[in-house]
Amino acid sequence: MKRFFAKDNFLFSGFDAHQRHKSLFVAGMIALLFLASSFTFVNALYAFADALGSLVSGSMDVMVYDLLRSVPLFLSCFMSIWGLLLFHAYFRNADEARRTRSLYKNSITILCFGGVNVLYILIGLAAGKFVSLIEGSPSPIYPLDAFLYSLLYIALGIFGLVYAKKLESKLPYVVPSRGPIVTKARFGYCFFVSIWMIIGFFCFWGFLLGLFIIDFEHGHLAYGIALLLVYLTNFCFLVVWEFYYNELKEEARKRVLLPLSIIALCVSVPVIAYYFIALGLNLDGPANIGFGVSPIAFAANLNIAGFILVAAPLIVAVTAFVKALVLRKKSKAE
Numbered sequence: 001m002k003r004f005f006a007k008d009n010f011l012f013s014g015f016d017a018h019q020r021h022k023s024l025f026v027a028g029m030i031a032l033l034f035l036a037s038s039f040t041f042v043n044a045l046y047a048f049a050d051a052l053g054s055l056v057s058g059s060m061d062v063m064v065y066d067l068l069r070s071v072p073l074f075l076s077c078f079m080s081i082w083g084l085l086l087f088h089a090y091f092r093n094a095d096e097a098r099r100t101r102s103l104y105k106n107s108i109t110i111l112c113f114g115g116v117n118v119l120y121i122l123i124g125l126a127a128g129k130f131v132s133l134i135e136g137s138p139s140p141i142y143p144l145d146a147f148l149y150s151l152l153y154i155a156l157g158i159f160g161l162v163y164a165k166k167l168e169s170k171l172p173y174v175v176p177s178r179g180p181i182v183t184k185a186r187f188g189y190c191f192f193v194s195i196w197m198i199i200g201f202f203c204f205w206g207f208l209l210g211l212f213i214i215d216f217e218h219g220h221l222a223y224g225i226a227l228l229l230v231y232l233t234n235f236c237f238l239v240v241w242e243f244y245y246n247e248l249k250e251e252a253r254k255r256v257l258l259p260l261s262i263i264a265l266c267v268s269v270p271v272i273a274y275y276f277i278a279l280g281l282n283l284d285g286p287a288n289i290g291f292g293v294s295p296i297a298f299a300a301n302l303n304i305a306g307f308i309l310v311a312a313p314l315i316v317a318v319t320a321f322v323k324a325l326v327l328r329k330k331s332k333a334e
Contacts, residue, residue, distance in 0.1 A: 004259075009252035027243060029087050034200070037080040040149075041201040042209075043138055044070070044077040068129065072146035073138065075117040079110060079153045081197070086110075088193070100164055107160030110153050117150035196238060199312050203234035214289055223285030226278035229271050233313045237264060241316075254331065258324035264317035275310055 007013050012023050047070035054063035086106045121143050124130040133144045207228055214224040245253065245260070279285055286306055 004256055006252075009249060009256075010247050011249055012247070013249075023247075026087060027247075030084065030242065033080060033084040033087060034197075034204075037077070037084045037197075038201040038204045040073065040077040040080045041198070042205040044073050047073055047138055069124075070138075072117050072121050072143045072150075075113055075120070076146045076149050079113050079117070079150070082106065082110060082113070083153070083156070084197070085190075085194070103160055103164040107157045107164065109157075110160070111157030114150040114152075114154035114157060118147060118154070121147050121150075196241075196312075196316070199234055199309060200238040202309060203231040203238075207231035207235060219282060220285060220289055222278040223282040224289055226271075226275040227285070227289060230275055230310050230313070233268060233271050234309065237268075237313055237316055254327050257320060258328065261317055261320035261324050264313070264320060268313035268317045272310060272314055 003009075012020050015023060047066065051063045051066040051070070054060075054066055086102075121130065121133075124143075125133065130143055133147065134141050135143065139145055210224070210228050210231065214220070214228070216224045240260070245256075248256065
């Protein structure tokens with residue numbers, strides 16, 4: 001256990017006080033933006049599910065109205081995820097010129113979408129699309145919360161531009177606060193991270209919501225527990241990867257990846273096996289329990305998205321295990 005958490009394994013072990021504070025700031029912002037992204041993402045999915053329900057029932061005009069009314073929520077979700085990915089990748093690039101370009105580009109993007117959201121809400125109020133600035137659905141103060149949220153992101157975009165212009169050249173960037181992203185695998189890495197973060201959003205709020213809305217009676221106890229375990233396993237894997245593995249030095253990553261992947265396999269296999277046992281005992285579980293927690297994932301008869309959520313921990317564990325074996329084979333060849 002000591003080799004997993006030895007101080008010398010972590011990037012911050014060689015940092016001075018300023019760099020350690022910066023690393024903690026980055027980790028804190030990632031956690032905060034993950035919470036914001038999860039909340040807006042799940043709410044956006046619920047709004048989209050309502051619109052799909054109107055379409056299925058043949059109410060095209062209601063669907064269009066629901067979608068137009070939910071645009072501020074969709075834009076808030078986009079801004080949250082964009083900000084999260086920005087913090088995730090920006091501090092993992094030691095190339096100062098590339099980081100400056102990235103900061104300019106992303107700050108302008110956030111600024112533009114925040115401005116569009118504010119204008120959309122104001123125009124909607126003027127045109128009568130919104131009855132008032134506080135309608136009470138899908139949140140108690142919607143769309144005021146989306147309006148204020150957009151103003152916050154506009155301020156963040158302005159700060160990013162000012163920082164890029166005035167401070168970037170004056171503050172030396174000695175070492176990345178996180179392990180750098182390999183350029184050759186950048187697209188695949190970013191795609192994988194994006195999908196996994198979306199699954200993380202699902203599972204984080206799915207677990208929290210499930211604790212309060214799942215009916216553990218009427219024969220649903222086993223399936224309800226199984227679904228919560230799947231959500232919790234996905235979320236925990238993401239936390240370990242984001243806040244432990246990403247903070248390790250390259251040599252330490254190679255050492256701990258194999259034992260970590262074995263632990264992940266030992267956790268994911270029993271959880272998934274228990275899920276399918278519980279599903280076999282309650283075939284109506286996805287429709288009665290899963291749909292209430294994640295309507296998009298369990299809306300269709302085949303529940304394909306639901307099965308992706310269930311299989312995700314095993315996919316991550318197997319991928320990590322294969323990668324660990326490949327790295328070990330390369331190190332022996334060298």
